[in-house]
Amino acid sequence: MITLYTFATPNGHKASVLLEELGLTYKVHKIDVVAGENRHPDYLAVSPIGKVPAVVEDLPAGKKRRLFGSGAILLHYAERTGRLLPDGVDDRAEAMSWFQLGISDLGPTAVDMFRFSVRAPEKIPYAIDLFKGELVRCYTAMEARLAEVEYLAGTYSIADIACYPFIAVAGLANPGLLERYPNMKRWHDAIAERPAVKRGMAVPDY
Secondary structure, eight states: OEEEOOOSSSHHHHHHHHHHHHTOOOOEEEOOTTGGGGGGHHHHTTSSSSOOOOOOOEEEGGGGEEEESHHHHHHHHHHHHSSSSOOOHHHHHHHHHHHHHHIIIIIHHHHHHIIIIIIIOOHHHHHHHHHHHEEEEEEEEHHHHHHHHHBBBBOOHHHHHHHHHHHHHHHHSTTTTTTGGGGHHHHHHHHHTTTHHHHHHHTTOO
């Protein structure tokens, strides 16, 4: 059995969408980061810096395996199941590049943009402009790629799952954003209609 420790954030949704897409059986343990549950020692034993998502998998002979961070979870289960990653070396390399864009660039930049533009008690124009510019770089790169292919890796993969939740949130927070990137909008709308994505995006609230 897989236990998914998560909260209703884009990073958390990456893991639940993946598990739904793969049809893996799992149970949900909600970690309320607003209430500080992610700093509890029991959770830090699973996710050492207290971020969500994380998983604990029960193994034979009473052993357990932990994974923390959306990137580790997506890559582990894609490789383990042999799904949601292209087979060819060149296609896989392309998939991993866009996967890493979602994990290392798009996600962290979106989080920092939210922190400085919404949560910070003092609004610092330099920081806001910096992260806005970095987001535009990500959006522009995705738009150009999606003008050439249906999905980021050509076929639907963990590259799309790594990016989609942050694009979905950005579209809700900034009406009209997706209209400025028609190829990304087409991609977003197609992914949003996938049944597994709908279920995964509702975790942990369904």
